[in-house]
Amino acid sequence: MTITTTTLTRAAGVAAVVGGLLYIGVQINHPHLDLAFISTTEWKVRQTMKVLFASLSLAGITGMYLRQVTRTGLLGLIGYLVLATGFLLILSTEVIGVVVIPSIAGTSPGYVTDVLAVAVPGGHATGDIGLIVPLSQVTGVGYLAGGLLFGIALFRARILARWAAALLAVGAVATLAIPLLPQVNFRLFAIPTGVALVGLGYSLWREQRTPATGPRTSSVSAQFDPAGAK
Known part of the structure; x- marks a missing residue:
């Protein structure tokens, strides 16, 4: 199998689509975060989905950027x-969630409860959880500001689906409304970003799937081609 730029770019498109679908799927019927939940198999499955979402989305936006650099x-x-920094930090925190948090829940329930509290928008820790709070804040800034700026840049580039690029930017800004709408399930605000990733990924895959058509040489010009007159 020959690895080409086109192959890698199409793979990035597929990665973005799968990442977006995982991001949407993990929000469906997501249980409340508490000590009882993190000891279940469902927790491990959902956390693994989040790890894959962050990894695949990072690969996807890398392909999008390189295509339109x-x-x-x-x-x-x-x-x-x-x-990309936002996705890397999401990846880091979700790996901690699936590997570390369940293993210390029995010995440090107060610490784990506080970590779960700050994982929810507007949540606050009652004890000292170290650098988890600033890490969560930087992750949020990377996700929101990055989504807005990258969405605008893709929209202006006019190569991939502009509606999906606009949705990426709008979805990032809409997340800021979560504290103002406490009656709305905050997980619904993740769906626009997931849909945007699916749309952008499919657009990238489809754009690379269309073969480039080069200029054709007419029969008349070929007759006057010196190289052909032998």
């Missing part, structure tokens, strides 16, 4: 770096 300019670079 000359069209997105400085805004695209900044947006990509910020959003």
Whole structure:
């Protein structure tokens, strides 16, 4: 199998689609975060889905950026770096969630309860949980600011689906409304970003799937081609 730029770009598109679908799927009927839940198999499954979402989404936006690097300019670079940082931090925290948190829940229930509290928008820890709070805040900034900037850059580049690029930017901004709408399930705000990733990923895959058509040489011009007159 020959690995080409087109192959890698299409793979990035597929990664974005799968990542977006995982992000949407993990929000469906998500239980309340508490000590009882993290000891279940469902917790491990959902956390694994989140790890895959962050990993695949990072690969997806990397392919999107490289495909449009000359069209997105400085805004695209900044947006990509910020959003990529957000996904890397999400990946880190979700790995901690699936590997570390369940193993210390029995010996440090208060610490785990506080970590779960700050994982929810508007949640606060009652005890000292170290750098988890600033880590969560930086992750949120990377996810929101990166989604906004990268979405705008993709929209302006006019290569991938513009509706999906706009939805990525709007979805990031809409997340800021979570504290203002406590009656609304905050997990619903993740769906626009998931749909945007699916749309952008499919657009990237489809755009690379369409073969480029080069200029054709007419029969008349071929007759006057010196190289052909032998």
